Amino acid sequence: MAATAQSATRPRVVGFGDNVVDRFLDRRVSYPGGNSVNFAVFAAQLGAAAAYLGVFGTDALAAHLQTSLTGLGVALDRCQVKEGETGWCDVIVVDGDRVFGDWNGGGVTTAEPFVLSAADLVYLAGFDLVHSGVYGGVEDELFLLRQLPALVSFDFSDEKEFRTPAYLDRVCPNVDLAVFSCEAYGREETEALVHEVHGRGVGLVLATSGLQGSLLYDGRALRHGSAVRVDAVDTMGCGDAFATAFAVTCLQQGWQRDRLPSPESLDRALRLAAHFSAEQCLVEGAFGHGKEF
Structure with a gap:
């Protein structure tokens, strides 16, 4: 039986898909990262029981x-x-x-993306939420995830190729929380996007816009979250941190597929996510652990 936010005070979450190394040329240091990896690490920092599921290469970076x-x-x-x-x-x-x-195109993770087996699905059924994104190459697996009790979140990043009607039609019906980076969008364009995505069956649609704050649509109302300003050291992974804190907080407030968080819970999740994201701007790389090269 799957764990639920109601039956456990510690949500169980898994990042499914990409892993990558960010090579900072100015300081000659490589940092581990990738949207799905970042989600798992940040969730663990927030007190969740966190796992990562993906394909590793065979080199020293892996x-x-x-x-x-x-x-x-x-x-x-x-x-x-x-x-x-x-x-x-x-x-x-x-x-x-x-x-x-x-960049090298994503390496083996992109060349040979993860294909779920029956045993993998049994494993994933033990989680409250599975998170993935556009760089994991696992879009074809989302339908299988949707058959599980676990919620599914998906990061659509900021690239236009992942916002075409064809791509949205492919992914959105299998997603409970859709996350978009909209820093280059105006308010009206962002509002139109979140309404469009919600209309494709996504329960919660979250758009982040850096210092402009965030916008959330749950079918009931548009909710705006304010950004927390800091003197950033490195913004790598800050959007991932925001989305992770938002999702984990919603799980802690009892979010399930058939029960959206209350308006008060959503406002609280947006506030906590803004603070957690700001803290990540003070960390080199997504979450440190750099290695000289």
Whole structure:
């Protein structure tokens, strides 16, 4: 039987999909990351029982990823290892904000994405929420996840290719919480997007806009969350931190597929997410654990 937020004070969550290493060229340090990995790490920091499920390569970067995650209390029970290179992306920091450069296409995780077995589905049924995103290459697995009691959250990132009607039609029916980065959007465009996504069957639609704050739509009302300003050291992973804190807080407030959090709970989740995200802006890399290269 799946764990539920009602039966356990400690939510059980899993990040499913991508892992990557961010290579900061200005400081010659590599940091572990990836949307699904970041979700698992941040959830563990927030007190959830957290796991990661994905494909690791066979190089030194993959070994560092695994060592970092286990050291941070993230379970890797059913991860796969496949011959190949870990995904990497070159980054520099300009005035506290990260600027992306070259990347290798995601490595083996993208080349041979995770395919769920019957045993994997039994394992995932023990979680309250499974989180994934556009870089995990697991869109075809979302229908299977939707058959489980666990909620499904999905990060659509900020790229237009993941906002086409065809892509939204493919993904949205299998998602309970959709997360979008809309820093480049105006308010009207963001509102139109969250309404469009909710109309495709998503219960909660969250759009983050950096210092402009956040916007949430649950079919009842649009809710705005204010950003918390800090002197950022590095904004890598801050959006992931926001989405993770929002999801974990909602689970702690009793969120289930057939029961949305109360308006008061949603407001509280937005506030806590803003504070947690701001704290991550003071950390180098997504969550530290850098290694010189």
